Amino acid sequence: MRFIADGMLGKLARWLRLAGHDVAYIGDFRVPAGEQDTTLISRALGEERVLLTCDIALHRRARRAGVRSAFVESSDVVGQLVEVSKRCGRKISVQPENSRCPMCNGSLELAGKEEIKGKVPATVLRVQREFWRCVRCGKLYWRGKHWKTILEMASRYYRMVR
Ligand SMILES: [Zn+2]
Secondary structure (H helix, E strand, O other): OOEEEOOOOHHHHHHHHHOOOOEEEHHHOOOOHHHHHHHHHHHHHHOOOEEEEOOHHHHHHHHHOOOOEEEOOOOOHHHHHHHHHHHHOOOOOOOHHHOEOOOOOOEEEEEOHHHHOOOOOHHHHHHOOOEEEEOOOOOEEEOOHHHHHHHHHHHHHHHHHO
């Protein structure tokens, strides 16, 4: 499933990207505040994305326009995932091995050690074996602390939707 998230759901958007989903985030588009709702609706329709919003008025407007929309009330990201699963009628897959760039939604590809020399701290280079590069923005990633966090959040989420 592909998603588009409103301006209040940046954390959920980054988390879903880490979990392997294609998520457009309105905060990345540089759209004036007054045009955000219209942009969210037209992109959700045009790109067949499920709208994620915590704005009930926008949610209703989107539904009337024929957009698949999931209204999100929880302030906790795991609770938000549970809500999205329920609204979409299926469990959201969490596949961190298919992570996308949390910053720009680009896909990641394995990077060789020689490509990353000088770009990551020497201590990281000694400990980590695999590195990924975002094909869109070039940011480098490795299985550091965030990796453990995402796995912990995933197991919490799976316990809650089971
Ligand atoms: Zn990126």
